[in-house]
Amino acid sequence: MIDAGPRRLPRRTVLAGGLGAAMTALAGLSGCAGLTRRVSSTDGGVRDRLTVQVYGTEVEGQLYQDLARRFEQQRPGITVQVTYVPFAEALTAVDSGLLAGTAPDIWRVDYPTMGLYAATGQLLDITDATTELAGDLSPAYRRAVSSGGRMFGVPQHVDTSALMYRPDALDAVGITVPDRPEDAWSWEEFGQVADRLRDAAPLDTAPFAVNWQAFGAFRWLTWLFEAGGQLYSEDLQTSRLLDGDAGRKALEFTRSFFERGWVPPATSTRASTYPDALFTSGRLAMVFAGNFLLPTFAETIGDRFGYAVTYQPRDVRRASELGGNALVANHAVVQPDLAADYLNFMAAPEQMRDFCQAAVLLPTRTSVLEQPLEFVLGGELMPVYTDMIGTITDADVRDVTTPTFAEINNTLADELEQCFIGNASVEDTLAAIADQIDASATLNEAEAPS
Numbered sequence: 001m002i003d004a005g006p007r008r009l010p011r012r013t014v015l016a017g018g019l020g021a022a023m024t025a026l027a028g029l030s031g032c033a034g035l036t037r038r039v040s041s042t043d044g045g046v047r048d049r050l051t052v053q054v055y056g057t058e059v060e061g062q063l064y065q066d067l068a069r070r071f072e073q074q075r076p077g078i079t080v081q082v083t084y085v086p087f088a089e090a091l092t093a094v095d096s097g098l099l100a101g102t103a104p105d106i107w108r109v110d111y112p113t114m115g116l117y118a119a120t121g122q123l124l125d126i127t128d129a130t131t132e133l134a135g136d137l138s139p140a141y142r143r144a145v146s147s148g149g150r151m152f153g154v155p156q157h158v159d160t161s162a163l164m165y166r167p168d169a170l171d172a173v174g175i176t177v178p179d180r181p182e183d184a185w186s187w188e189e190f191g192q193v194a195d196r197l198r199d200a201a202p203l204d205t206a207p208f209a210v211n212w213q214a215f216g217a218f219r220w221l222t223w224l225f226e227a228g229g230q231l232y233s234e235d236l237q238t239s240r241l242l243d244g245d246a247g248r249k250a251l252e253f254t255r256s257f258f259e260r261g262w263v264p265p266a267t268s269t270r271a272s273t274y275p276d277a278l279f280t281s282g283r284l285a286m287v288f289a290g291n292f293l294l295p296t297f298a299e300t301i302g303d304r305f306g307y308a309v310t311y312q313p314r315d316v317r318r319a320s321e322l323g324g325n326a327l328v329a330n331h332a333v334v335q336p337d338l339a340a341d342y343l344n345f346m347a348a349p350e351q352m353r354d355f356c357q358a359a360v361l362l363p364t365r366t367s368v369l370e371q372p373l374e375f376v377l378g379g380e381l382m383p384v385y386t387d388m389i390g391t392i393t394d395a396d397v398r399d400v401t402t403p404t405f406a407e408i409n410n411t412l413a414d415e416l417e418q419c420f421i422g423n424a425s426v427e428d429t430l431a432a433i434a435d436q437i438d439a440s441a442t443l444n445e446a447e448a449p450s
Contacts, residue, residue, distance in 0.1 A: 047334055047335055047338075048077055048078055048079060049078070049079040049080070049081060050078070050079070050080050050081070050105045050106060050333075050335075050338060050339060050342055051081045051083065051104040051105045051106070052064065052068065052080060052081065052082045052083065052104060052105065052106040052107070052342075053082075053083050053085060053090065053093065053094065053104040053106070053107040053108065054082060054083070054084055054085075054107070054108045055084065055085055055086060055087040055089075055090040055108060056084075056087070056108070056325075056359075057292070057295065057296075057359065059295060059358060059359050060355075060359050061084045063354075063355050063358055063359060064082050064084075065082050067345075067346065067351055067354075067355065068080035068081075068082050070351070071342060071345050071346075074345070075338075075341070078338070080342070083104070090107070090108070090109075091109070091113060094107055094109075094117075098122060098330075103330055104330065105329060105330050105333045105334075105339055106327060106328070106329050106330070106333075106339060106342060106343070107327070107328060107330075108156075108325050108326070108327055109153070109325060109326055109327075109328055110323075110324070110325050110326075111144045111145075111155075111322050111323075111324060111325070111326060111397075111400065111401055112215075112218055112322075112400045112401065112405050112406065112409060113405075113406050114144075114145065114152070114153060114326055114328060114401070115147065115401045115402050115403045115404075115405055115406075116403050116404070116405075116406050117152075117328065118145075118146075118147035118152040118153075118328075118403070119147050119148075119403030120403070121331060122330070122331055123152040123153060123328045123329065123330070123331050124152065124328070124329035124330060124331045124333060124336055124339060124340070125150050125151070125152060125331075126151055126152065126153070126154070126329065126340045126343060127150045127151045129337075129340035129341075129343075129344065130151055130154065130340070130343070130344060130347075132344075133154060133344065133347050133365070134151060136365045136366050136367050137155065137364060137365065137366065138364075138366060139394050140322075140392055140393065140394050140396075140397045141155045141158070141364045141397075142155075143394055143397045143398060143401065144322060144326065144397050144401050145326050145328075147403070152328060153326040153327060153328035153329075153343070154326060154327050154328075154343045154344070154346065154347035155324070155326050155347075155364040156324070156325055156326060156327050156346060156347060156352065156355065156364070157324050157325065157352070157355065157356050157359070157361040157362060157363060157364060158322065158323065158324035158361070158362050158363075158364055158389055159290045159291050159292045159323040159324045159361050159362060159385070160290065160291070160320040160321055160322070160323050160324075160362075160385060160388045160389050160392070161211060161219060161222070161288045161289060161290050161312065161320055161321060161323070161388070162288070162289070162291070162309045162310065162311060162312060162320070162384050162385055162388050163208075163286055163287075163288055163309065163310050163311065163312060163313070164279065164286065164287045164288070164289045164297075164307055164308070164309050165177060165285060165286040165287075165307065165308060165309070165310060166285055166286070166305055166306065166307055167306055167307075167308055168305060168306065169197065169285035169286075170193075170197070170285065170286075172200065173196045173197060173200045174196075175193055175196065175197075177308070177310045178310055178311060179310070181311055181318070181387050184310070184311035184312065184313060184314045184318060185310075185311075185313045185314070186313065186314060186315065187226075187253055187313050187314070187315050189313070190313040191256075191260075191262075193207075194207040194208065194257075194260070194262040195260070195262075197262075197285045197286070198260070198261050198262060201285070204283060205282075205283045205284065205285070206261070206262065206263055206264045206278075206283065206284055206285075207262045207263070207284070207285050207286060208257075208262060208263060208284055208285060208286035208287060208288070209263045209264060209267040209275035209278055209279070209284055209287050209288070210254075210257070210263065210267065210275065210288045211274075211275050211276070211287070211288050211289060211290065212269050212416070213267070213268075213269060213270070213271050213272075213273070213274060213275075214269070214270070214413060215409060215413075216269075217269045217409055217410075217412040217413035217416060218321060218400055218405075218409050218412060219288070219321045220250075220254060220269070220412060220416055221321065221396070221399060221400065221412075222312065222319050222320055222321050223250040223253060223254050223315075224241075224246060224247060224250040225317065225319035225393075225396055226250070226312070226313070226314055226315040226316065226317060226318065226319045227245075227246040227247075227249045227250040227253075227315050227316055228244070228246045228315070228316035228317060229241065229243070229244070229246025229247050229250060230395055230396075230399055231399040231400075231408070231437065232398065232399050232402065232437065236398070236402055236441060237441045238437070238438055238441065239433070239434035239435075239437035239438055241430055241433055241434045241437065242430055242431070242434050246316075247430050248426055248427075248430065249315075251416075251419060251426045251429060251430060252426055254416075254420070255419055255420055255426065257420075258420050258421055264278065264283075264284075265421060268416070268417050268420045268421050269412070269413040269414075269416045269417045269420065270413055270414070270417040275287045275288070275289070276289055276293050276296065276297070279297075279307075280296075280297060280300040280301050282304070282305065288312070289309075290323055291360055291361065291362065291378070291381070291382065291385040292323075292359065292360060292361060294360045294377060294378035294381065295359075295360055295376075295377060295378075297378075298377050298378065308381065309381045309384045309385070310384060311384060311387065311388065312388060312391075317391075318391040319391050319392070319393075319396065320388040320389065320391050320392055321392070321396075321400070322392050322396065322397055322400055322401075324361070324362075324364075327343055327346055327347070328343075329342075329343060347364075347365070349365060349367060349368050352364070352365055352368050353368050353371070353373065356368070356373065356375075357373055357374055357375050357376060358376055360375050360376065360377065360378055360382070362382070362385060362386060362389055369386070404437075404440040404441060407436070407440050408433075408436060408437055408440065411432070411433055411436040412433060415429045415432045415433050416429065
């Protein structure tokens with residue numbers, strides 16, 4: 001078993017500015033002369049070393065180091081150099097490295113971002129080297145790391161959100177929490193719960209908050225999906241946000257969170273306040289939170305109060321978001337076979353199981369997911385997260401892994417902010433997001449179903 005080390009520092013999905021600028025720069029890289037040469041931080045073409053850039057919690061950082069040593073033991077003479085960077089700097093470091101010829105051989109990337117790298121020719125095609133892995137993945141997870149029908153990374157793990165709550169706060173107002181997926185609260189029932197919590201809430205507390213800040217704006221799509229909507233047309237060339245009433249219904253409902261005093265005003269999509277910090281400080285009765293936060297909750301809450309988890313509310317359907325990360329290789333790595341071996345090693349059942357159990361994450365391989373998993377903590381909560389992962393459809397994955405989604409996500413953060421706490425109308429907000437989708441769809445052509 002791998003030593004998980006200390007458990008601190010929750011992962012923040014925050015980009016250090018400039019999504020649009022980064023997207024423009026990367027889109028132009030495929031025509032740069034520098035990308036016809038080797039692009040790696042292993043100086044001078046060293047053939048017995050791989051450089052790996054990762055981000056995440058301290059637990060995850062230590063796990064990457066431990067697994068690198070395990071790989072070296074199996075491949076004598078090979079060195080794996082792991083560099084940890086904060087998430088806020090991770091993609092900036094990769095982007096500037098691709099431009100300067102110093103990008104790492106391997107890097108960790110979230111699913112909503114990797115589509116841009118794959119579509120602009122920055123990643124190593126590992127399709128032929130990962131046939132065994134591909135056969136052990138659901139179509140949704142294969143889709144998350146694919147472009148044009150080819151695989152450009154390994155889906156190392158997934159995480160998603162569920163509704164964390166304080167049993168004492170809900171018991172105090174006589175609320176019974178669903179303990180079966182089929183009994184998940186409807187939107188109407190969830191609103192009634194929020195009203196009761198609001199009316200009974202002490203000063204400086206609120207019923208709940210949503211984890212859609214900064215780069216997490218894509219989590220708003222959970223509500224769109226639940227309302228029966230999708231972001232893109234099937235060919236990924238136009239927006240479906242204005243089709244029917246799903247978009248309007250989702251936006252009106254989520255805006256009501258602020259209008260009805262269910263959430264703190266300072267928790268909108270561009271806020272610097274993170275809901276998990278409010279929950280651990282005792283200022284929220286409920287919070288939408290990812291399972292990767294469970295180690296942090298265990299440390300920061302301690303025995304001050306109890307907490308449990310239930311299912312996301314439902315409307316036309318149940319839904320959640322595709323969180324988690326993939327590992328990808330630079331398309332110009334000196335030894336592509338070695339890079340592919342490392343990716344296969346990291347996605348092998350033993351490594352995936354050890355990583356997920358220690359970091360409290362969910363595996364992507366069907367064979368591992370079907371095994372009993374011994375999480376270092378929070379194991380009694382993980383079945384709810386496992387169930388929520390099962391609500392994600394292939395269409396949901398397609399919506400958040402297009403080459404243009406990084407820019408769309410930035411637009412979501414801006415426009416939702418103006419609707420939630422500004423003066424923008426629901427109609428104008430939906431139209432602005434749809435216009436951005438239509439205007440930036442050119443790069444999505446290779447992703448359209450044949």
